[in-house]
Amino acid sequence: MPAVSLQHISKTYNKGTVKAVNSVSFDVNKGELFGLIGPDGAGKTTIFRILTTVLLPDQGEATVEGLDVVKDFKTIRRKVGYMPGKFSLYQDLTVSENLTFFATIFKTSIKENYDLIKDIYDQIKPFSDRPAGKLSGGMKQKLALCCALIHKPDVLFLDEPTTGVDAVSRKEFWEMLQRLKQQGISILVSTPYMDEASLCDRIALIQNGNILSVDTPQNIISNFPAPLYAAKAKNFYQLLKDFRSDPAVESCYAFGEYLHLTFKDAGNCDQLMQQLRDKYQPAEFEYKKTVPTIEDSFIRLMQQTIP
Amino acid sequence: MSNKAIICQDLTKQFGAFKAVDHISFEVEQGEIFGFLGANGAGKTTAMRMLCGLSFPTSGKATVAGFDVYHQQEKIKANIGYMSQKFSLYENLTVTENIEFYGGVYGLSRTEIKKRGGDMIDMLGLSQSAKKLVGELPLGWKQKLSFSVAIFHRPKIVFLDEPTGGVDPLTRRQFWDLIYSAAADGITVFVTTHYMDEAEYCNRISIMVDGRVEALDTPTQLKHSFQAQTMDEVFYQLARRAQRTAD
Structure with a gap:
């Protein structure tokens, strides 16, 4: 069973006038680091929103950990971690308050899964009493990742985590993802930066709601x-x-x-x-x-x- | 008056004890494409705000298009163009309305706006969309239009703050065609980017670390001096030395 599976998923906005995603199909295997690569407006965020059950598809079927995104949405929400492209934590809660909040709503504690986030959290710990809204871009990103991980999800959805982030922080972020992958978490990550493709096990190239290709980065290159x-x-x-x-x-x-x-x-x-x-x-x-x-x-x- | 587009001497901006920009010095030639790189928090935005006449330096000297950054801020604003991914056009105005608005703000006459605006729309291949709201255009078109509007009043210098973020690789290259053609017309281009391949398209590049300009040269020379294969490596070698984060 793949970690994530999409079959002919389509979604339109504005009463069908805007085609966001057009019959998209691909699978993310268990334990895989899978990249969804394409420019703004390609449909990446729509796919993330459908898979994390916050948006209904018009057509097609999709599963996460074998569960249907429409029928089993409640179970899916407990099993996935989602870091949206737009910073979505509580700006006026502190770093530690945000983390406690997310741990609590998932009925767990920071202590229970601390191992998973330790590497990342150590870097923002000196700012644990600072309101999240007052953090720098790189720090916000690390906090958001911690909050998405605190309930030890099976699948992690990261929507453009490195957009607008400089080359050094981007590199550090991808190193963090490699370590998470080693812990057995399946990861679907999107990016507009093509040079990040080679850091993924497999990638889907997407443009205007259409998948152009799904393969390993090496195969895509050798098929030129x-x-x-x-x-x-x-x-x-x-x-x-x-x-x-x-x-x-x-x-x-x-x-x-x-x-x-x-x-x-x-x-x-x-x-x-x-x-x-x-x-x-x-x-x-x-x-x-x-x-x-x-x-x-x-x-x-x-x-x-x-x- | 010198014909350098930008001259900076020990330009500094301090917020309390914090030196956001710490004695930077460089010159930009007329018609040059100058890449202004640095990690998040290195001080790029603060430096650019001073050069655009939006904030006063704490100390040091600088002229932009021959005008002084302390005493002639309004002259600077009239003689530069500015575009960023975040601030560009009014989404609820049409293509034509945006052009009229910006033309008007920069004091062009109605006849000039009409003529140049028409030429610009033709050149961009936007004739079919001239009456469309800018919000309805694909991102790539918005960015190209936004750049053309930024140089509509034929400024001496155009400042581009991460102009190609998030656009597809084909549009990114079309955008650089516009930059090259503006530079060929004598407009100086001052550009920031996170794409290291774009750094290679610049005549010269400066790299800021912790408020200081730590490297400034042609891409070829920089790679040579840092014994690096790519600009990515040069940037990484410099930026990882940074002591301060983007806080």
């Missing part, structure tokens, strides 16, 4: 269908404009210090690259064959789906 080249030159923007408008080039996007490109004739890339060099003669030109990233795959899948 064309040879990918990276190139750079002194005048990067000019190179981008030249290559993008060239008839031999299929796609061309900036990726950090290089641009990534594919050719329409995939069998002949090295020769085509030489031809581009001769044609535009960019100063300080360099190129190499490169390994696609999740972002390369995402852009490609997006374009295949957009009519």
